[in-house]
Amino acid sequence: MPESRNTKAKIRKAALRLFAERGYNAVSMRDLADAVGMRQGGLYNHFEGxxxxxxxxxxxxxxxxxxxxxxxxxxxxxxxxxxxxxxxxxxxxxxxxxxxxxxxxxxxxxxxxxxxxxxxxxxxxxxxxxxxxxxxxxxxxxxxxxxxxxxxxxxxxxxxxxxxxxxxxxxxxxxxxxxxxxxxxxxxxxxxxxxx
Amino acid sequence: MPESRNTKAKIRKAALRLFAERGYNAVSMRDLADAVGMRQGGLYNHFEGxxxxxxxxxxxxxxxxxxxxxxxxxxxxxxxxxxxxxxxxxxxxxxxxxxxxxxxxxxxxxxxxxxxxxxxxxxxxxxxxxxxxxxxxxxxxxxxxxxxxxxxxxxxxxxxxxxxxxxxxxxxxxxxxxxxxxxxxxxxxxxxxxxx
DNA sequence: CGGAAATGTGAATGACTGTTCATTCATACG
DNA sequence: CGTATGAATGAACAGTCATTCACATTTCCG
The missing domain is CATH 1.10.357.10 (Tetracycline Repressor, domain 2)
Structure with a gap:
């Protein structure tokens, strides 16, 4: 549970950075997962989409x-x-x-x-x-x-x-x-x- | 040739409108061709990409x-x-x-x-x-x-x-x-x- | 009129898109 | 120990992307 919150925060942080830098449409879920250090599928354990x-x-x-x-x-x-x-x-x-x-x-x-x-x-x-x-x-x-x-x-x-x-x-x-x-x-x- | 210039101008006009409205990455070449009234392949006769x-x-x-x-x-x-x-x-x-x-x-x-x-x-x-x-x-x-x-x-x-x-x-x-x-x-x- | 150049079509290409899912893994609980 | 849980994986899905190309059609010029 504590680890979960950590991952969620890391995703938010990385997404903020990437979206701001390249634009929402130019960032794929794969890019985002890479930045967090995980695979794309796992993102959906923390966000609906x-x-x-x-x-x-x-x-x-x-x-x-x-x-x-x-x-x-x-x-x-x-x-x-x-x-x-x-x-x-x-x-x-x-x-x-x-x-x-x-x-x-x-x-x-x-x-x-x-x-x-x-x-x-x-x-x-x-x-x-x-x-x-x-x-x-x-x-x-x-x-x-x-x-x-x-x-x-x-x-x-x-x-x-x-x-x-x-x-x-x-x-x-x-x-x-x-x-x-x-x-x-x-x-x-x-x-x-x-x-x- | 006169017709060519016309089409080129129409493409530029439509692209400007769509890019400004939705953003570059959110506009596909299909969208653009539709807006001009032609098929996507033809766009490449006027612009390299x-x-x-x-x-x-x-x-x-x-x-x-x-x-x-x-x-x-x-x-x-x-x-x-x-x-x-x-x-x-x-x-x-x-x-x-x-x-x-x-x-x-x-x-x-x-x-x-x-x-x-x-x-x-x-x-x-x-x-x-x-x-x-x-x-x-x-x-x-x-x-x-x-x-x-x-x-x-x-x-x-x-x-x-x-x-x-x-x-x-x-x-x-x-x-x-x-x-x-x-x-x-x-x-x-x-x-x-x-x-x- | 004839042929060549310009222009448009529609299908095909391979790469990439967001999302789903069966499976695995590690940990926590009774 | 068995089991439940949350989390991560990696493959697969159906769809879209920009771009290419062989082929039609139109337009221009001699």
């Missing part, structure tokens, strides 16, 4: 993302502070789980319609938190933006893109990158960044 | 993007004006050719290494134009940004994301969307948008 595995990975990630968001926003009041908390959470989470994020972003279209619907609900809930912050900032006259809904999508695309280029071996630390994105996000809504 | 077709589509798009950029920037001087021209060009081009852009963004990893190298050169050249503008703005003390290279990637990700959500049937026109992105981009570098 490839599609279930994908949606499982995605849902786990989205739920974790939403939980991390709740934690990050807990007790934060004030529109500006909430925006700062959101940006810091989003960028650092994406830096810490690049494969999860990349997969959830790229492979939505590989989900069958039922699974896609479930994931989309979670995604919309996430996006809505940011949009609400931006709308609040607008009605308070705090932010200067053209359209809250569009601006939310702009910021999410901007921040999510960090996974495409960031490497730990590069010249910038994760914290530095977070602060860079924070500065850009704040200025984009018409706020000046804090002086350091 | 699937991989060549993909890289052909991508290269055509990247070359076209760079040409459109040259046109858009021709004769524009002044750092702020150049930034405005870049943003307007990028967003409107992406609104006009969403499939091309989406494909070039999503399917780089489906290219074999030779083709990927060629495309990456073109992509870097494009990115470099924006980075140069941002660096100029920094040295002139015009922009207030933390890091020109990172900011270039932030803006490109932000703007490119427009293809993910924009629909002509929505509440906003393409021109309105361009102006929204322009305003956000200008504010993100510490400039105020022009009053309308």
């Amino acid at each position: 490839k599609q279930v595995l994908l949606s499982d990975l995605m849902e786990t990630h989205m739920v974790g993302l939403l939980e991390a968001l709740d934690t990050a926003m807990a007790g934060i009041s004030g529109t500006r502070a909430r925006l700062e908390a959101f940006v810091r959470h989003h960028v650092s989470h994406h830096l810490n789980y690049p494969d999860d994020v990349f997969l959830a972003y790229m492979e939505v279209r590989s989900l069958d319609s039922d699974n896609r619907a479930r994931i989309t609900v979670l995604r919309n809930r996430y996006e809505h938190v940011l949009r609400k912050i931006l709308e609040d900032g607008c009605t308070q006259g705090l932010f200067r933006i053209g359209d809250a809904a569009v601006h939310a999508r702009m910021l999410l695309a901007m921040m999510t893109g960090v996974t495409v280029w960031y490497r730990d071996s590069g010249r910038l630390s994760r914290d530095e990158v977070v602060e860079l994105y924070l500065g850009a996000a704040l200025q984009s809504v018409g706020l000046a960044a804090v002086q350091s | 699937k991989q060549v077709l993909l890289s052909d589509l991508m290269e055509t798009h990247m070359v076209g993007l760079l040409e459109a950029l040259d046109t858009a920037m021709a004769g524009i001087s002044g750092t702020r004006a150049r930034l405005e021209a870049f943003v307007r060009h990028h967003v409107s081009h992406h609104l006009n050719y969403p499939d091309d852009v989406f494909l070039a963004y999503m399917e780089v990893r489906s290219l074999d290494s030779d083709n990927r190298a060629r495309i990456t050169v073109l992509r870097n050249r494009y990115e470099h134009v924006l980075r140069k503008i941002l660096e100029d703005g920094c040295t002139q003390g015009l922009f207030r940004i933390g890091d020109a290279a990172v900011h270039a990637r932030m803006l490109l990700a932000m703007m490119t994301g427009v293809t993910v959500w924009y629909r002509d049937s929505g509440r906003l026109s393409r021109d309105e969307v361009v102006e929204l992105y322009l305003g956000a981009a200008l504010q993100s570098v510490g400039l105020a948008a022009v009053q309308s």
Whole structure:
């Protein structure tokens, strides 16, 4: 039983890595089994199938993302502070789980319609938190933006893109990158960044 | 011969549509032939194979993007004006050719290494134009940004994301969307948008 | 008109796909 | 000790994949 959980975790880890790197359709169950160090048939002792595995990975990630968001926003009041908390959470989470994020972003279209619907609900809930912050900032006259809904999508695309280029071996630390994105996000809504 | 060119164009058009919609690996040559209205064997009279077709589509798009950029920037001087021209060009081009852009963004990893190298050169050249503008703005003390290279990637990700959500049937026109992105981009570098 | 070149067909190729299954193995329990 | 259990195997399944090819058909040009 303990060994079982271990194998299941190894499969999930390898699948996450391979799906993110090559794409869901470009990874065969044989590739996956090889990466785990077993034969293809054994995978089905742990997952019903490839599609279930994908949606499982995605849902786990989205739920974790939403939980991390709740934690990050807990007790934060004030529109500006909430925006700062959101940006810091989003960028650092994406830096810490690049494969999860990349997969959830790229492979939505590989989900069958039922699974896609479930994931989309979670995604919309996430996006809505940011949009609400931006709308609040607008009605308070705090932010200067053209359209809250569009601006939310702009910021999410901007921040999510960090996974495409960031490497730990590069010249910038994760914290530095977070602060860079924070500065850009704040200025984009018409706020000046804090002086350091 | 005229009929040939017609078919070739039809194949490219259908391939672009299908690849962008379902992903390169999820589209079979049968699907493609069906969409064009012919049998799979005939496709090979026009393209050496699937991989060549993909890289052909991508290269055509990247070359076209760079040409459109040259046109858009021709004769524009002044750092702020150049930034405005870049943003307007990028967003409107992406609104006009969403499939091309989406494909070039999503399917780089489906290219074999030779083709990927060629495309990456073109992509870097494009990115470099924006980075140069941002660096100029920094040295002139015009922009207030933390890091020109990172900011270039932030803006490109932000703007490119427009293809993910924009629909002509929505509440906003393409021109309105361009102006929204322009305003956000200008504010993100510490400039105020022009009053309308 | 004639022949050659271009273009399309439909079947065939072998490799690979996700999934199933009888079997084996090692361990845990009474 | 016998037996139940979860896990891994390796072969087999039916289907799909990109690609090739011999053969028809169409189109072009002299």
